[in-house]
Amino acid sequence: MSDLFDLTGTVVLVTGASRGIGRDIAETLAKQGAVVVGTATSASGAESITDYLSAHGGRGAVLDVSNADSVDQLMAELKGSVGLPTVLVNNAGITNDKLLMRMNLDDWQQVINTNLSSIYLMSKACIRGMMKAKTGRIINIGSVIGDMGNPGQCNYAAAKAGLIGFSKSLAREVGSRGITVNVVAPGYIQTDMTDELDAAQRDSLLQQVPLQRLGTTQDIAQAVLFLASGAGAYITGETIHVNGGMYMS
Amino acid sequence: MSDVENKVKEIVVEQLDLDVEVSELSNSSSFVDDLGADSLDTVELVMALEEEFECEIPEEDAEKITTVQQAIDYVTENA
Numbered sequence: 001m002s003d004l005f006d007l008t009g010t011v012v013l014v015t016g017a018s019r020g021i022g023r024d025i026a027e028t029l030a031k032q033g034a035v036v037v038g039t040a041t042s043a044s045g046a047e048s049i050t051d052y053l054s055a056h057g058g059r060g061a062v063l064d065v066s067n068a069d070s071v072d073q074l075m076a077e078l079k080g081s082v083g084l085p086t087v088l089v090n091n092a093g094i095t096n097d098k099l100l101m102r103m104n105l106d107d108w109q110q111v112i113n114t115n116l117s118s119i120y121l122m123s124k125a126c127i128r129g130m131m132k133a134k135t136g137r138i139i140n141i142g143s144v145i146g147d148m149g150n151p152g153q154c155n156y157a158a159a160k161a162g163l164i165g166f167s168k169s170l171a172r173e174v175g176s177r178g179i180t181v182n183v184v185a186p187g188y189i190q191t192d193m194t195d196e197l198d199a200a201q202r203d204s205l206l207q208q209v210p211l212q213r214l215g216t217t218q219d220i221a222q223a224v225l226f227l228a229s230g231a232g233a234y235i236t237g238e239t240i241h242v243n244g245g246m247y248m249s
Numbered sequence: 250m251s252d253v254e255n256k257v258k259e260i261v262v263e264q265l266d267l268d269v270e271v272s273e274l275s276n277s278s279s280f281v282d283d284l285g286a287d288s289l290d291t292v293e294l295v296m297a298l299e300e301e302f303e304c305e306i307p308e309e310d311a312e313k314i315t316t317v318q319q320a321i322d323y324v325t326e327n328a
């Protein structure tokens with residue numbers, strides 16, 4: 001059974017691994033033996049990733065997922081070092097919440113570029129290596145908001161819903177090459193973001209969650225591990241909701 | 250057979266997983282109609298040619314490479 005989750009020697013790329021969910025995904029996959037490269041937007045962030053991954057043979061790297069040149073640069077660097085990844089976890093994401101009436105075009109585009117166009121850029125950059133390897137896993141981190149919607153998050157919800165359609169289409173394109181493309185959609189997860197809620201906000205939030213707790217970054221990392229490993233081999237084009245039951249698709 | 254022709258045919262046989270010898274592959278063969286390639290195979294084939302001959306084949310040109318001979322001609326002229 002434990003073998004099923006073994007990732008020894010697999011090269012994994014996790015975007016946005018400096019903190020929060022991405023960091024836990026990177027650590028969890030590294031503990032299963034994967035050679036993990038985790039990215040941050042700054043050199044200091046990349047160094048801190050190297051600090052926690054180097055014990056497992058991985059390291060940090062600088063990447064702006066919204067910038068095509070930055071993506072190319074990272075891929076060239078990987079090709080010349082650890083090799084091209086056969087597991088890609090598109091985790092980097094931002095929010096910029098505003099009611100639509102107050103949302104200007106920049107607010108919209110910034111979130112679409114970072115959360116959705118990034119998935120196009122990163123998947124395209126990695127797919128060639130996966131086709132050659134005749135195996136690959138692309139795991140996109142969505143959000144329950146992509147299915148439910150949320151006032152103040154038109155931009156974010158559009159991006160998170162968009163990546164579901166993207167994943168289903170790509171899953172159909174590359175299935176014949178042994179490559180799977182899936183989405184893990186977290187609900188409310190305990191991170192810096194949710195730490196800012198006051199007790200009343202927290203209580204009202206938890207009323208919507210049958211399991212009556214916030215999710216942990218581990219809850220998400222385990223679902224990603226499942227899809228990245230042999231255990232999830234026959235799942236593609238799917239969205240796994242990890243939200244304590246607050247939304248059931 | 251020229252070096253280019255031989256190399257192109259090797260790539261075609263390998264990429265399309267064909268059960269024929271390189272020497273038996275006809276120049277007029279169409280990847281899709283004769284050799285059973287799907288659209289993804291043809292994209293991969295072009296990628297393999299790009300890598301082997303260290304060139305970049307723009308999308309407009311790639312679409313026009315549909316037979317073994319066309320691939321040989323393209324590489325001979327452009328790589």
Ligand SMILES: NC(=O)c1ccc[n+]([C@@H]2O[C@H](COP(=O)([O-])OP(=O)(O)OC[C@H]3O[C@@H](n4cnc5c(N)ncnc54)[C@H](OP(=O)(O)O)[C@@H]3O)[C@@H](O)[C@H]2O)c1
Nearest residue numbers: 016017018020021040041042064065091092093143186189
């Ligand atoms: N937290 C939740 O409750 C929750 C719920 C549903 C979905 N999600 C999704 O889960 C993912 C991770 O969320 P999180 O809460 O862990 O986020 P977080 O703690 O805010 O971390 C975001 C990560 O993304 C990176 N990043 C931001 N912009 C980037 C860019 N342009 N290029 C490359 N990397 C960039 C950050 O790097 P730097 O450190 O360098 O800035 C950081 O590593 C996101 O896709 C988010 O939408 C989270």
